Amino acid sequence: MRYVQLDTPKPISKIGLGTWQFGSKEWGYGPEYERRAAEIVRRALDLGVTLFDTAELYGFGRSERILGAALGDDRGKVVVASKMFPLLPVAPVVQQRAVASAARLGVDGIDLYQVHQANPVVADTTTMRGMRSLQDVGLVGEVGVSNYGLRRWRFAEAALGRRVLSNQVRYSMIDRGPEEDLIPYAEQAGRIVIAYSPLAQGFLSGRYDATNPPAGAVRRANPYFLPENLERGTALIATLREVADAHDATPSQIALAYVLRHPNVVAIPGASGVEQMERNAAAAEIDLTDDEYAALVAAAHAFRPVTGLAAVPRMVRARLGG
Secondary structure (H helix, E strand, O other): OOEOOOOOOOOOEOEOEEOOOOOOHHHOOOOOHHHHHHHHHHHHHHOOOOEEEOOOOHHHHHHHHHHHHHHHHHHHHOEEEEEEOOOOOOHHHHHHHHHHHHHHHOOOOEEEEEEOOOOOOOOHHHHHHHHHHHHHOOOEEEEEEEOOOHHHHHHHHHHHOOOEEEEEEEOEOOEOHHHOOHHHHHHHHOOEEEEEOOOHHHHHHOOOEOOEOOOOHHHHOOHHHOHHHHHHOHHHHHHHHHHHHHOOOOHHHHHHHHHHOOOOEEEOOOOOOHHHHHHHHHHHHOOOOHHHHHHHHHHHHHOOOOOHHHHHHHHHHHHHOO
8 A cells, every 4th residue: 555645643655445335335345245345444444444434414424323333442543533514503503513523433533534525604614623623622633625625625724724635526637627737736735636537437437338327316416427428438448457457457457547647635535345346456566657647638638528508318218208
């Protein structure tokens, strides 16, 4: 396993474990998944993973409970990250939410506590006042944000009066927006971009095509999995397979290596089983050549999915089987 080269109290692994699936029925993983979740966490620890990300919203607290129980006595050795849903994120509410999350996780302190989304009405001034108080009493180690643009990330940091260590955003080969400003800022300022959905919810795995669409409510709601987009992605997946063959790897591992090529980026893919956790962790050791990276960039730029409002009628027809 490789780790981010920053001055943090605990090392942060380049591959972490995202736990949205823990306790959440919408992924369609079935009732046995809770038992597997514990096995996944234990295997991740064996592989040197130190970043475990959850949120109070995931399974309405169940993800935090499952993760905390699975970590057990190792909770103090790793970076436990959670997120506060920003419903009325004024200082007293922020403090109450952190206490509740820490209790569900079974920890004395949350290593990285993040604002899950930017609130469009409540300014970060009051939110970060609550975060600063949590840091002062030792309940929170580092503060992070999620789904913030660069300007608001920097404003949040000014409001906190300390570093806002991380910004957790959607980033993958086909969601490359963070490359424009967030990643350069992180590298310049000594911050971290945490990439969620680094495999575009499995689109980049090569497992799905127009005749084999995914199951589960989360993926069905993602326009990338429209039959038309799965068809359009054929050339991109072919490039991933070509690079993967050169490394005796899988397309998913190459897609992860793409985002990890940036020194201040870590990825938090989920895992449906122990084997997937092992494959994800191994991706941290893959070094892409400049030519391979350029080929992946070109293939990603050539992919033109139907998204936004244009995707809505197609998604309706796909749901209705038309």
